[in-house]
Amino acid sequence: MDAxxxxxxxxxxxxxxxxxxxxxxxxxxxxxxxxxxVLDPDGPDTWTYxxxxxxxxxxxTGLLNSGLAPGDRLLMRLGNTVDxxxxxxxxxxxxxxPVPTSSQLTVPEVxxxxxQVTPGGIVAATGVAxxxxxACPVITTDxxxxxxxxxxxxxxxxxxxxxAYIIFxxxxxxRARGVVHAHRAIWARQMMWQDWYGxxxxxRLLHAGAFNWTYxxxxxxxxxxxxxxxxxxxGAGLGPGDLAGLLAQNDATIFAAAPGVYRQILKTPIPPxxxxxxxxxxxxxxxxxxxxxxxxxxxxxxYEAFGMSECSTFVSASPTHPARLASLxxxxxxxxxxxxxxxxxxxxxxxxxxxxxxxxxxxxxxYLGDDAGTQEKFQGDWFLTGDTGEMDENGAITYLGRDDxxxxxxxxxxxxxxxxxxxxxxxxxxxxxxxxxxxxxxxxVIAAFYTSNSPIKTTTLSAHAAAHLARYKQPRIFHHIAxxxxxxxxxxxxxxxxxxxxxxx
Numbered sequence: 001m002d003a004x005x006x007x008x009x010x011x012x013x014x015x016x017x018x019x020x021x022x023x024x025x026x027x028x029x030x031x032x033x034x035x036x037x038v039l040d041p042d043g044p045d046t047w048t049y050x051x052x053x054x055x056x057x058x059x060x061t062g063l064l065n066s067g068l069a070p071g072d073r074l075l076m077r078l079g080n081t082v083d084x085x086x087x088x089x090x091x092x093x094x095x096x097x098p099v100p101t102s103s104q105l106t107v108p109e110v111x112x113x114x115x116q117v118t119p120g121g122i123v124a125a126t127g128v129a130x131x132x133x134x135a136c137p138v139i140t141t142d143x144x145x146x147x148x149x150x151x152x153x154x155x156x157x158x159x160x161x162x163x164a165y166i167i168f169x170x171x172x173x174x175r176a177r178g179v180v181h182a183h184r185a186i187w188a189r190q191m192m193w194q195d196w197y198g199x200x201x202x203x204r205l206l207h208a209g210a211f212n213w214t215y216x217x218x219x220x221x222x223x224x225x226x227x228x229x230x231x232x233x234x235g236a237g238l239g240p241g242d243l244a245g246l247l248a249q250n251d252a253t254i255f256a257a258a259p260g261v262y263r264q265i266l267k268t269p270i271p272p273x274x275x276x277x278x279x280x281x282x283x284x285x286x287x288x289x290x291x292x293x294x295x296x297x298x299x300x301x302x303y304e305a306f307g308m309s310e311c312s313t314f315v316s317a318s319p320t321h322p323a324r325l326a327s328l329x330x331x332x333x334x335x336x337x338x339x340x341x342x343x344x345x346x347x348x349x350x351x352x353x354x355x356x357x358x359x360x361x362x363x364x365x366x367y368l369g370d371d372a373g374t375q376e377k378f379q380g381d382w383f384l385t386g387d388t389g390e391m392d393e394n395g396a397i398t399y400l401g402r403d404d405x406x407x408x409x410x411x412x413x414x415x416x417x418x419x420x421x422x423x424x425x426x427x428x429x430x431x432x433x434x435x436x437x438x439x440x441x442x443x444x445v446i447a448a449f450y451t452s453n454s455p456i457k458t459t460t461l462s463a464h465a466a467a468h469l470a471r472y473k474q475p476r477i478f479h480h481i482a483x484x485x486x487x488x489x490x491x492x493x494x495x496x497x498x499x500x501x502x503x504x505x
Contacts (some may be wrong), residue, residue, distance in 0.1 A: 003339035003346045003391035010334025013187040013361060017160035020056065020093035022186050025051055025200075026228040027053035035225055038082055039206075039246050040235035042396055047082065050176070052225075058153070059090035062147025063121070070095030070156060074122030075127045077081040077110070078499055080210035080236045083222050087123050090147075092164050095156040096120075099166045099178075103128045103212055111177070115167060116178055116368055155242060160184035167214050167370055169309035178368030179309050188334075188362030189223055189312065194304045195332040196316035197280060198256060199227055206232035206250065208243055208257035215283060218312060219256050237353075240264035240426065244271060251275040260281035260291050260486060262302065262309040263431060270297045271412070278303060284491045285399050285417050288325055289424045305352070306399060308385055310364045310377070314356050315397050319493060325397040330391070335360060339391050340382060346390070354389045355382035374493045388415070405447055405494055407436035414473050416494070419446065423475070426461065428452045433484050433492045434475055448475035449497050455480040 027035075031050035038045040047055075068074060074091050076098055078084045084100070091098040099117050101110065107129045114131035123139045124130055130138065164183040168176040193199045197219075209218025211233060224231040232250055234242065238262055245253055248271045257265075259281055279294060279302040286304045288396055294302050306328045307313030315337060317329030331337035336359070338345050340350035356363065366374035377384055388400040400406070400415035409415040416434045423432040432450040439445055448461070457477050465474040485496040 001348045002033050003348055005331040005395040006061055006336045007331060007333050010191060013160040013184045016157040017158050017183050018155050019164045019183040019186040020089040021155045021221050023226050024053050025204055026182055030228055034230050036231045038235050041237050051127040056085050056089045058150040059086055059147045060094045060153035061150040063090060063096055066139060068096050068121050069204045073097045073117050075100055075117055075119040075122045076100045077122060077124040077130060078212060079125045079128060080212055083141055084211040093155045094153050097165060098161050105129060109235030113176055134247055167309055182365050184361045191332040191334045192313060195318050196303060203226040203229040203253045204232055205229060205250035205254040206247055208261045225364060247273050247276060253277050256280040259286045259290055264268055264295055266293050273298050276300050278319060287424055288421055311356055311362050326398055330395050339389060348393050349390055350390055351390045354385045354387045357381060358383050419473055423448055426464045428456055431484055433497060435494050435497045437498060445476035447477040449479050449481050451483055
């Protein structure tokens with residue numbers, strides 16, 4: 001059997017379409033319903049659907065009045081506030097192309113993005129780094145707050161395949177890469193509502209991330225609003241230690257977070273969560289130990305999803321279609337997903353590159369200003385994710401890691417995910433990440449970096465590895481560190497681990 005799963009096409013996106021219009025399509029009917037609660041330490045800030053739509057379309061008027069025109073790009077330099085999604089939707093509503101960026105970027109980093117984007121304007125919060133000497137207007141948050149009360153702009157409908165927004169992701173040679181998405185990308189996200197979230201209009205979905213993170217924008221805001229549910233977002237100043245209490249106090253029915261956040265929450269006692277139905281995880285592979293610990297602490301499951309900046313999530317487990325242990329889940333309804341090996345479709349249970357059909361409505365239009373780089377990602381009818389996995393006879397996909405993270409041990413390809421999962425079963429290890437490293441010329445071994453309350457004897461860790469892993473998969477080096485290096489999205493930065501000089505520790 002071939003490792004391919006084809007659900008057939010989903011419903012067609014309308015010929016005239018606007019992403020912001022789709023997100024706010026229930027606002028007139030649900031004017032007084034709560035769309036968003038910002039869980040601020042000083043008290044909640046509640047936004048009804050009516051207030052939200054007025055703020056979005058009023059801001060859209062203000063953006064046009066500032067001189068921006070449809071097709072212009074708007075560089076977003078905002079912090080963790082509700083201004084972020086309002087401006088994002090406002091721009092899209094009138095055909096301006098927002099470019100959301102992390103507030104943590106430095107001046108040089110922002111400058112590189114600015115040069116790629118050549119924006120017609122910048123929206124900026126006080127204290128957030130800006131490019132040096134921008135040659136376009138800079139709109140402040142004070143300006144934005146005034147715009148919210150302007151007469152609403154008319155939404156610009158059009159071809160669903162036209163550009164809607166640009167997000168930046170890690171690229172090669174240290175250069176951030178702009179991913180251009182079409183308006184239809186939001187239409188494709190409907191496939192997640194039942195095949196990952198189990199989302200209904202009655203849900204109260206609490207997302208652990210900041211407003212200015214794309215995972216939060218999509219899962220935490222756009223999708224709940226598009227179905228008419230209520231979004232709950234922690235305000236600035238709240239951290240992982242506050243989340244369990246927020247879930248209980250606000251009757252959250254669904255919780256979304258990255259795996260690292262779940263691990264941090266589990267370090268402290270969790271109060272009863274009678275309203276919570278389940279959790280959602282994305283961003284990196286969810287360790288089996290974390291999944292089991294969450295189930296034990298809350299009596300709820302975590303459903304995992306796999307995706308990327310170029311296509312969001314397209315493989316997932318869900319309440320109606322749970323995945324077996326260690327599996328990510330299944331191709332969502334309307335998706336066509338395969339495992340490729342050397343240009344051909346792999347066989348069942350054969351490792352290869354996870355690929356999604358190039359006709360997928362959620363797939364990017366391309367990389368900004370990089371046609372050659374865009375074409376490199378395509379192979380025939382498929383878009384290559386760069387992640388490795390294998391598919392079983394039921395269509396369940398097991399994630400094996402980034403293709404460039406795969407390790408070579410004695411001629412065998414070894415997934416870091418498998419080794420990390422085994423090492424985390426040691427009772428004294430809090431967290432663990434492994435990479436392939438060089439100990440001398442032409443000799444490369446697997447090194448395990450772990451966190452624990454105190455260093456663990458190497459002989460003890462070697463014995464644990466031997467009991468759980470084939471010899472060629474066992475780490476030869478164990479290195480205790482205070483914490484694993486992670487990016488803003490919680491993903492382990494393996495490149496930094498590879499750069500560490502561990503010797504034979």
